[in-house]
Amino acid sequence: MFPVTSEHRRGNNPLTGQASNECDPACAKQARGDKGGSVPDSPLRNGAHLILLLAALLAGIAIFLVVRQAVIPEGFGLYGHYRAGALKDNRMKPVSFAGREVCAGCHFDPDEALRAGKHGKISCETCHGPQSAHAADPASGVPAKPNAQGLCRRCHESDAAKPAHFPQVASVSHSGGAACNSCHEPHKPGFAKIAGERSGKK
Amino acid sequence: MKDLSRRQLFEKAGRFLILSNAAAAALNSAEPNPYSTADHWWGMTIDIDQCIGCGNCAAACQAENKVPEEFHRTWIERYQVQGDDYQHPQVESPHGGREGFTPLPESAAKSFYVPKLCNHCATSPCVQVCPVGATFESPDGVVLVDESYCVGCRYCVQACPYGTRFIHPEKQVADKCTLCYHRITQGLTTACAEACPTGARKLADLKDPKDPVHEFLRTNTIQVLKPQMATGSKVYYKNLDGAVR
Numbered sequence: 001m002f003p004v005t006s007e008h009r010r011g012n013n014p015l016t017g018q019a020s021n022e023c024d025p026a027c028a029k030q031a032r033g034d035k036g037g038s039v040p041d042s043p044l045r046n047g048a049h050l051i052l053l054l055a056a057l058l059a060g061i062a063i064f065l066v067v068r069q070a071v072i073p074e075g076f077g078l079y080g081h082y083r084a085g086a087l088k089d090n091r092m093k094p095v096s097f098a099g100r101e102v103c104a105g106c107h108f109d110p111d112e113a114l115r116a117g118k119h120g121k122i123s124c125e126t127c128h129g130p131q132s133a134h135a136a137d138p139a140s141g142v143p144a145k146p147n148a149q150g151l152c153r154r155c156h157e158s159d160a161a162k163p164a165h166f167p168q169v170a171s172v173s174h175s176g177g178a179a180c181n182s183c184h185e186p187h188k189p190g191f192a193k194i195a196g197e198r199s200g201k202k
Numbered sequence: 203m204k205d206l207s208r209r210q211l212f213e214k215a216g217r218f219l220i221l222s223n224a225a226a227a228a229l230n231s232a233e234p235n236p237y238s239t240a241d242h243w244w245g246m247t248i249d250i251d252q253c254i255g256c257g258n259c260a261a262a263c264q265a266e267n268k269v270p271e272e273f274h275r276t277w278i279e280r281y282q283v284q285g286d287d288y289q290h291p292q293v294e295s296p297h298g299g300r301e302g303f304t305p306l307p308e309s310a311a312k313s314f315y316v317p318k319l320c321n322h323c324a325t326s327p328c329v330q331v332c333p334v335g336a337t338f339e340s341p342d343g344v345v346l347v348d349e350s351y352c353v354g355c356r357y358c359v360q361a362c363p364y365g366t367r368f369i370h371p372e373k374q375v376a377d378k379c380t381l382c383y384h385r386i387t388q389g390l391t392t393a394c395a396e397a398c399p400t401g402a403r404k405l406a407d408l409k410d411p412k413d414p415v416h417e418f419l420r421t422n423t424i425q426v427l428k429p430q431m432a433t434g435s436k437v438y439y440k441n442l443d444g445a446v447r
Contacts, residue, residue: 073351079239082338086348087239090340093384096266097396122399126258130265130393155256155399159305161280161313162254166400 096130099123103135110187117188118167127151127186148181237387239341243409244381245436246392247418248317250443252402255280255315257299262397264300266382273368274298275379276319276394282311283445291445316439316446317403319394320345320366320379321427324434328358328367337376343408343436344381352376363431381405408436 075084103124104111114120125131127146134143158168169175175183255278263269263276278299282292292311296303299315306313322345329337329345336352339345352375359367359376370377382392390396391405398404406415418424418440425442426435439446 076335079341080338081335083335083348083351086336086338086346086351087340087383089348089350090346090380090383091387093267093380095385095388095390097262097385097390097393099390099396119399121401123396125262126397126399130262154258154302155254157305159255159303160308160311161282161303161306161315163251163314165251166254 094132096132097123097125098130098132098135100125103131106135106138113185113187117185117190119187119189146186148186149179152180152184152186241409242342242386242407243436244343244386245322245406245408245415245438246319246381246395247404247406247415247438247440249402249404249440250314250316251441252400253278253315253317254400254402255299255303256399257302258397258399259317259394259403260298260300262393263379266385266393267380269377270371272297273371273377274300275366275377276317278303279316279318280306280313281316281443281445282306282309282313283443284311288445291447293447312443314443316442317394318364318366318427319437320362320381321364321433321435321437322379322381324436326433327361327363327431331357331361333357340383344383344386345378346380346383347376347378349373349375363428363433406436406438 073083073085076082078084079087100111100123107124110124114122114124128143129146131143133140153171156168156171158170162168171177171180180186257278260274260277263274267275269275276298277295279293279295280299280303284290284292294303299317303315322339322343324339324343326339326345329339332338333355334351334353336348337345337358338348354369354374354376356369356376359369362378367376367378369375382390382394385392386405395403395405404415404418406418407413408415415438419438422440424438424440426438427442427446428435
């Protein structure tokens with residue numbers, strides 16, 4: 001910070017020390033030598049101005065900080081340009097699909113049966129719907145049995161847009177409206193159950 | 203106050219950063235199950251050859267995330283391409299495919315299903331336009347929304363090149379696929395992948411050297427949606443048709 005002297009007021013450039021043409025060097029010398037420090041243009045008076053200015057600046061900064069504190073939520077910017085707590089908020093949502101391992105922990109037989117057949121990779125809750133509430137407390141309710149007819153057709157009804165390698169049937173000609181699970185075991189849809197009874201009706 | 207040299211300033215800033223990181227780490231380990239965002243980089247793989255359009259993914263997403271009726275965080279489109287008319291494919295997605303599709307009879311058209319969702323872009327346009335920092339890319343690569351901070355201005359809905367965002371009709375904030383962040387951070391897969399009967403869609407952790415995604419990307423023909431937009435999409439499609447927009 002440059003000290004404020006009467007030179008400033010008289011138009012001296014503080015950087016170069018050169019007097020501007022408002023006051024020639026002689027006049028500047030005179031001002032310094034003869035009148036320096038005396039009233040009416042006392043450097044103290046200007047110091048007061050500066051202090052006022054400084055105070056205003058500090059007050060401004062303080063107000064800015066207070067408002068900033070109030071407006072910007074906690075943890076903002078900790079990991080990036082967002083509120084760090086938002087990560088946790090997103091993690092705290094409840095889970096509806098418990099996952100196959102959980103079901104298999106209690107329902108050993110369906111899991112075994114499933115693994116042995118072509119439906120082996122399908123998760124229980126794909127057909128039975130989200131059951132985390134039931135898994136957490138089986139006494140809370142027994143899941144409804146899925147409606148096999150609609151269920152099977154949704155995946156297996158012939159559709160030109162399905163990949164050709166996927167097993168599909170035109171249910172009308174395939175079963176003539178009979179329930180799919182009257183011939184196929186949902187958990188093990190292969191033909192073991194029907195092989196003896198029927199001879200390859202498509 | 204004592205003057206700081208530039209060097210001292212850097213030293214102090216460095217120390218501050220290290221300390222705040224340590225605080226963050228402590229915070230992480232205080233959570234119910236330790237999960238380190240630094241160890242993961244999430245994405246998804248979609249195998250068009252496996253998708254049968256059953257709609258279980260879209261239905262599961264709705265059930266898991268309480269997605270309001272007629273809004274979709276993920277949905278399935280059925281494409282029909284007539285002959286060489288790649289410019290004008292016929293695309294349909296009734297209820298986002300949640301209830302499946304009416305079977306399509308054999309015809310001259312080429313037809314296939316394309317599941318869609320947020321692409322969890324590494325340099326996402328939606329994040330860039332958010333004026334308040336309410337949508338962001340998490341350190342583990344998932345684009346999330348801060349519901350309590352979103353002002354519902356809809357800039358991100360406009361900015362998303364994939365149309366994956368909407369304004370939640372009740373909450374009036376931006377809503378989108380979170381890649382089931384609440385599930386994947388506790389070792390579960392996403393609801394859509396859980397419900398997919400054929401393994402057409404799979405959660406992928408690109409930072410896990412043992413994840414099959416690396417083999418998948420290396421050995422197949424892979425495409426992302428709208429590659430020309432350089433969004434850094436992390437949803438990788440296998441054998442995606444050129445007609446798909």
